[in-house]
Amino acid sequence: MTTKDFYYDLPPELIAQHPLEDRTGSKLLCLSRETGEIQHKHFRNIIEYLNPGDCLVMNNTRVIPARLYGVKEDTGGKIEFLLLKRLDINTWNVILKPGKRARCGARFVFGDGMLRAEITEVCSDGNRIVRFEYDGVWEEILDKLGEMPLPPYIKEKLSDRERYQTVYSKIEGSAAAPTAGLHFTNELLDKIKVKGVSTAYLTLHVGLGTFRPVSVENVEEHVMHTEHYEVTKEAADIINSTRKNGGRIIAVGTTSVRTLETVADDDGAVHEGIGDTSIFIYPGYKFKVTDSIITNFHLPESTLLMLVSAFAGKDNIFRAYDIAVKDKYRFFSFGDAMFLY
Numbered sequence: 001m002t003t004k005d006f007y008y009d010l011p012p013e014l015i016a017q018h019p020l021e022d023r024t025g026s027k028l029l030c031l032s033r034e035t036g037e038i039q040h041k042h043f044r045n046i047i048e049y050l051n052p053g054d055c056l057v058m059n060n061t062r063v064i065p066a067r068l069y070g071v072k073e074d075t076g077g078k079i080e081f082l083l084l085k086r087l088d089i090n091t092w093n094v095i096l097k098p099g100k101r102a103r104c105g106a107r108f109v110f111g112d113g114m115l116r117a118e119i120t121e122v123c124s125d126g127n128r129i130v131r132f133e134y135d136g137v138w139e140e141i142l143d144k145l146g147e148m149p150l151p152p153y154i155k156e157k158l159s160d161r162e163r164y165q166t167v168y169s170k171i172e173g174s175a176a177a178p179t180a181g182l183h184f185t186n187e188l189l190d191k192i193k194v195k196g197v198s199t200a201y202l203t204l205h206v207g208l209g210t211f212r213p214v215s216v217e218n219v220e221e222h223v224m225h226t227e228h229y230e231v232t233k234e235a236a237d238i239i240n241s242t243r244k245n246g247g248r249i250i251a252v253g254t255t256s257v258r259t260l261e262t263v264a265d266d267d268g269a270v271h272e273g274i275g276d277t278s279i280f281i282y283p284g285y286k287f288k289v290t291d292s293i294i295t296n297f298h299l300p301e302s303t304l305l306m307l308v309s310a311f312a313g314k315d316n317i318f319r320a321y322d323i324a325v326k327d328k329y330r331f332f333s334f335g336d337a338m339f340l341y
Contacts, residue, residue, distance in 0.1 A: 001283065003214045003222075006309065007300045008321055016334035017156040019163045023185050027329055027336040031320050033312045038320055040327070043183040043337050046294065052196030053247035055239060056294075059178040059255045060201040062169035065146030065161070070110035070117075079108055081117070081130070082149055084175055084207060085228070090132045093123070095208070102128060111145045139172070149175050149208070151333050153299075164333075173205035173228070179333040180253035180295045198247075200238040204229040204255045204277070213301040224280040224303065229259045233272040239289070240269055248291040250341075254304045257281070257290050257311075264289040282306040283314055292341040297324060297331040312340045 020026055024044035031038055041048075050056075066083040079102075082095040096102050108117045114134065121129035134141050148164050158164055166181035168189070189199070209225025216222050239249055239260075251257040262277040264270050268289040280303060293311055298304040309317045320338065329336045 001219045002217055003219055003301050004217075005219075005314070006214075006302070006305050008318065008325075010300065010325065010331060014325065014328060014331050014335075015153050016330035016332060016336075017154055018158070019182065019334045023167075023183050024188055026183050027327075028339060029320055029324055029329065029336070030339045030341070031312055031316060032341060033316065036313075036316050036319070038323060044188060046183075046337075046339060047188070047192055047195060049339055049341060050192060050195060050197045050250070051248070053242065053245055054250055055198045055200055055242035055247055056192065056250050056252055057200050057202060057235075057239065057256045057260060058166070058168060058181055058184075058252045059204050059206075059259070060166070060168050060170040061174040061178060061203050061205050061255075062172045063148060063164055063174045063177050063206075064172050065142055066149040066175045067147040068110050068115070068142075068145055069147075070108045070115075073107040073109050073116075081108070081110075082175065082208065083146075084127065085205075086173065087129065089138075091120070092130050092132070093127055094130050095126075096128055099126070099128065111141075115141055115145060151176065153332060154334065168201065170201070171203045171205075171230075173203075175208050176206040176210055177333065178204070178206055178253045178255045180337060182334070183294075183337050184252075198238055198242060200235040200242075202229065202231045202235050202256065202259050204259045206255055210255075210302075210304065213299060214303060214306075219282050219306065222280060222303070224278040226276040226278040227255075227258070228274075228276050229262065230274045231259065231263050231270065231272050236263070236270045236272045243268060243289070249289055250292040250294065251290050252294045254293070254295055254298075254307050257293060257307060260289050261285075261287065281310050283310045285310045287311060292339065295338050295340065296333065296335055297321065297329065297338065299332065308338075308340060 028041040068081040080097040085093040
């Protein structure tokens, strides 16, 4: 199986550059794994596909304003930091642009000295470990100086930061949004609850590796990036109770899928836990707990496209994508959605 097997042509004008005013107004392509049948709906219609006793599993991570612009302390040269992962209270793994020549000891200034940083380690992947210095509360400083780290394929400015957050976002730490969840509103979630569908919240902090296409020729040789997750006992109990009572586990987004499949045992029982996952799901993978997936449309040759191909069948997925392109669906983070069931 080669990476090229997961390539498709996408007209650039179909890449959504901004969110719709109504979160639930996105198109929804519904694909039956069993029959291959495709139906065209709008996201607000997702409730028609949910049954009493089902459980929606949702990622409650919250995106931080992780993009910082500053200058090199000694030269005044401009620099961009992208915060990837917090290692301790003042230390982060970051991407620097331009950063090829940034060595240990190099210092940077942000916000006229409100925030300073020093490189303490150069990583093998080119990232840097950086220690920050500041007076005050880190979250308040980051809120003042940082910008939302929109994916590279979004060229337009985002006027409202909250539109790159799910309405149920809670735990700060992501460098990217779990975008399948962007389609939900509190009103829709209330209607889903009234129908008898339960919700379980887990946390997986999304890294920028989620946007990177696979660079190796053979899919099996790809080394997956790691992401931090947390599954509480409460969430695990809700999920396991749903399965015991015959309900479906419906994962909202590939991040929820990856977390569920990481913490489930071979019998499909989900266990509470905190850790890092580098699970790589591609065709041939046997799903342990996920029954259905709500997801957006993914980049060509990406690990996420491989994941949904593993779940619904590559032929089904590529036929659906071909139809979506012809019907001018909106693609990627601010785009339309799919329901795979």
